[in-house]
Amino acid sequence: MVDPAGLQAKLKALSDAYAAQLPEKLRQIEQAWEQLPRDGWDEEGFQTMHRMVHSLTGSGKTFGFALLSDVARNLEEYLKQLAQSKAVPGEEQRRHIQVLLGELHQVVTHRDAASGDQPGLIAVARPDRKASGCSRIFVVEDDSEQAEELKAQLSYFGYDVSVFNTLADFRLAMQANPNVVVLMDVNFPEASQGGIEMMKEIQQGRDIPVPVVFLTAYDVFSARLEAVRAGGIAYLSKPINIGSLIDKLDVLTSTQPAAPYRVLVVDDSELLTTYCATVLEQAGMMVKAVNNPLNAMESLLEFAPDLIMIDMYMPGCNGMELAKVIRQLDAFVSIPIVFLSAESDLDKQHLAMGLGADDFLTKPIQPQHLVSSISSRVRRSLKLRSFMVRDSLTGLLNHTAIKDRLDHEVAQTKRHGTPLAFAMVDIDHFKQVNDTYGHSAGDRVIKSLARLLKQRLRETDMVGRYGGEEFAVILSNTDGRTAVRVLDDIRKDFSRLHHLADSKEFSVTFSCGVADVSCFGDATKLCDAADKALYRAKHTGRNRVMPAGTPTVSGADFS
Amino acid sequence: MADKLTRILYVEDEPDIQTVARLALETLGGFTVEICSSGSEALDRAPAFDPQLILLDVMMPGMDGPTTLGKLRELPQFAFTPAIFMTAKVQPGEVAGYKEIGAVDVIPKPFDPMTLSSQVQAIWERCHG
Numbered sequence: 001m002v003d004p005a006g007l008q009a010k011l012k013a014l015s016d017a018y019a020a021q022l023p024e025k026l027r028q029i030e031q032a033w034e035q036l037p038r039d040g041w042d043e044e045g046f047q048t049m050h051r052m053v054h055s056l057t058g059s060g061k062t063f064g065f066a067l068l069s070d071v072a073r074n075l076e077e078y079l080k081q082l083a084q085s086k087a088v089p090g091e092e093q094r095r096h097i098q099v100l101l102g103e104l105h106q107v108v109t110h111r112d113a114a115s116g117d118q119p120g121l122i123a124v125a126r127p128d129r130k131a132s133g134c135s136r137i138f139v140v141e142d143d144s145e146q147a148e149e150l151k152a153q154l155s156y157f158g159y160d161v162s163v164f165n166t167l168a169d170f171r172l173a174m175q176a177n178p179n180v181v182v183l184m185d186v187n188f189p190e191a192s193q194g195g196i197e198m199m200k201e202i203q204q205g206r207d208i209p210v211p212v213v214f215l216t217a218y219d220v221f222s223a224r225l226e227a228v229r230a231g232g233i234a235y236l237s238k239p240i241n242i243g244s245l246i247d248k249l250d251v252l253t254s255t256q257p258a259a260p261y262r263v264l265v266v267d268d269s270e271l272l273t274t275y276c277a278t279v280l281e282q283a284g285m286m287v288k289a290v291n292n293p294l295n296a297m298e299s300l301l302e303f304a305p306d307l308i309m310i311d312m313y314m315p316g317c318n319g320m321e322l323a324k325v326i327r328q329l330d331a332f333v334s335i336p337i338v339f340l341s342a343e344s345d346l347d348k349q350h351l352a353m354g355l356g357a358d359d360f361l362t363k364p365i366q367p368q369h370l371v372s373s374i375s376s377r378v379r380r381s382l383k384l385r386s387f388m389v390r391d392s393l394t395g396l397l398n399h400t401a402i403k404d405r406l407d408h409e410v411a412q413t414k415r416h417g418t419p420l421a422f423a424m425v426d427i428d429h430f431k432q433v434n435d436t437y438g439h440s441a442g443d444r445v446i447k448s449l450a451r452l453l454k455q456r457l458r459e460t461d462m463v464g465r466y467g468g469e470e471f472a473v474i475l476s477n478t479d480g481r482t483a484v485r486v487l488d489d490i491r492k493d494f495s496r497l498h499h500l501a502d503s504k505e506f507s508v509t510f511s512c513g514v515a516d517v518s519c520f521g522d523a524t525k526l527c528d529a530a531d532k533a534l535y536r537a538k539h540t541g542r543n544r545v546m547p548a549g550t551p552t553v554s555g556a557d558f559s
Numbered sequence: 560m561a562d563k564l565t566r567i568l569y570v571e572d573e574p575d576i577q578t579v580a581r582l583a584l585e586t587l588g589g590f591t592v593e594i595c596s597s598g599s600e601a602l603d604r605a606p607a608f609d610p611q612l613i614l615l616d617v618m619m620p621g622m623d624g625p626t627t628l629g630k631l632r633e634l635p636q637f638a639f640t641p642a643i644f645m646t647a648k649v650q651p652g653e654v655a656g657y658k659e660i661g662a663v664d665v666i667p668k669p670f671d672p673m674t675l676s677s678q679v680q681a682i683w684e685r686c687h688g
Binding site: 010011014017018021051054055057058059060061062063066069073076 | 573575576578579582586616618620645646647668669670671672673
């Protein structure tokens with residue numbers, strides 16, 4: 001039997017290699033296109049371009065780029081029609097090809113989480129995926145009781161923890177250059193800032209500093225400053241809030257690259273949008289260009305950008321008007337809007353800012369300047385938004401955010417015809433947990449389920465805390481049947497977890513309802529169906545996953 | 560009882576697809592795969608490898624898949640060897656066309672590397688069933 005993990009890794013490597021070649025492939029296609037004469041039919045040149053597009057059609061999805069295959073297929077079909085007529089493409093046809101080439105560029109970074117035909121195959125990340133990143137933690141703490149407590153809590157979240165009670169032991173262990181994250185107490189019997197001094201010593205001569213989080217009972221600025229100088233990534237006060245520590249560790253130990261920034265560029269000049277798109281894409285961002293401002297709203301909802309860049313002067317609707325309209329939508333009240341214009345009149349600029357713009361960039365703009373203004377805006381806005389959209393206890397998306405995501409994902413799904421499932425999860429008899437073991441035990445149960453859902457689902461799946469003990473899960477590229485299977489596995493594992501309260505052990509279960517998007521027209525209906533299925537799960541005995549019935553045939557389900 | 564399928568000749572011009580297909584068919588399917596990058600290479604190497612099944616990409620520069628199959632069929636050794644076309648353009652009419660020129664089936668591209676082996680195996684069992 002083949003080792004599935006090994007195979008996945010190999011496929012991943014192939015897919016990575018393919019992804020790396022894609023920009024060059026697109027460039028070659030564009031080059032072939034540009035080299036075609038405008039005044040005559042070049043059969044050979046045309047066939048060359050056709051073959052290159054054909055090759056994308058036939059390979060994209062195999063390597064996890066299903067959208068690329070789709071767009072390439074559209075382009076290929078169009079080229080085939082042209083080839084049959086052997087007529088030199090006219091202005092309109094040229095434009096159509098340009099648009100399709102542009103779409104290729106946009107989907108080139110769109111990698112599937114799983115292959116569409118077999119959503120079940122890689123629908124669940126291996127539970128041990130942390131093993132690929134650095135999940136080893138060294139706790140250096142002279143108070144052995146505190147150290148053991150920390151170790152117990154961290155182990156619970158899947159970290160492998162070693163405890164050192166003295167700096168000397170720690171120094172010895174670090175000689176082997178282990179790949180670890182260090183949790184370092186600041187104060188030691190031998191020196192009041194002994195932990196910081198030790199880390200400075202360890203960091204010396206290293207190209208990449210050892211990630212370290214300092215733990216201290218004395219929060220003073222001078223110590224914080226020294227901690228930063230010793231490579232400290234975070235500085236936490238005792239008693240340690242395990243939630244915020246885990247969040248820091250998850251960031252440090254994550255091997256997933258951050259999602260690219262998404263920028264919507266609205267400008268009637270195709271040349272300019274292409275320029276901006278090229279510059280920003282080279283900087284690793286994802287760009288969608290809109291040349292007709294009247295189409296901007298549609299793209300806004302569909303593309304869900306992190307930032308919008310608008311030209312001041314456009315036919316039909318000027319930039320300031322568009323900004324005003326965008327700001328009227330609740331979902332986009334906080335999105336950064338940047339005007340791009342040849343306007344150098346300061347009064348006009350101020351007027352634009354008053355209408356909801358955050359920044360004003362003057363054309364012509366240098367590529368470096370464009371990239372840095374856009375990325376710093378997006379970075380700050382995302383950070384702010386994360387405070388607004390995250391639930392403070394679990395770090396999951398909050399109620400509003402998960403509902404927004406569901407709207408967006410359902411729209412995407414309907415457009416691309418990809419599968420999607422939505423699940424509602426509710427902890428069974430949660431009130432009894434709170435009443436029997438206290439609210440802090442209840443909070444820990446909620447956090448452990450949040451953690452389990454996040455660990456066991458893919459990066460592309462979205463988990464939200466819907467209410468008190470209720471969670472919502474969006475499984476992209478997954479059909480209902482697969483989702484039921486995946487969640488049922490999680491259900492079994494959750495019921496086996498041992499929770500601790502005052503050294504009493506107890507276990508908890510959850511119930512779950514799952515709905516498949518293909519059976520329901522919109523997000524609201526999908527949500528209702530999952531909720532009804534959850535209700536049925538509760539009323540047929542709890543601790544089970546129930547698929548939603550189809551709306552037309554009552555009682556039927558897809559299992 | 561049909562022979563067990565082990566030796567597959569795969570004619571495909573694209574290196575990316577060659578690699579992923581080899582992985583899918585060898586690692587996952589346990590087959591022995593000989594990969595040729597062109598029709599003429601296939602004509603050279605097929606006799607010695609003696610495949611039980613032939614997979615051919617349709618659209619290749621130089622000699623395309625159907626032409627390659629036609630030439631292979633001229634060799635008595637391969638007159639009846641089952642052949643499968645792999646193509647990105649699968650419309651009902653086209654499949655019939657490919658079958659007419661001697662293919663037992665068509666596997667649409669892009670294929671799913673996780674299921675390619677089982678697709679091939681199923682087609683093999685069908686024509687030896």
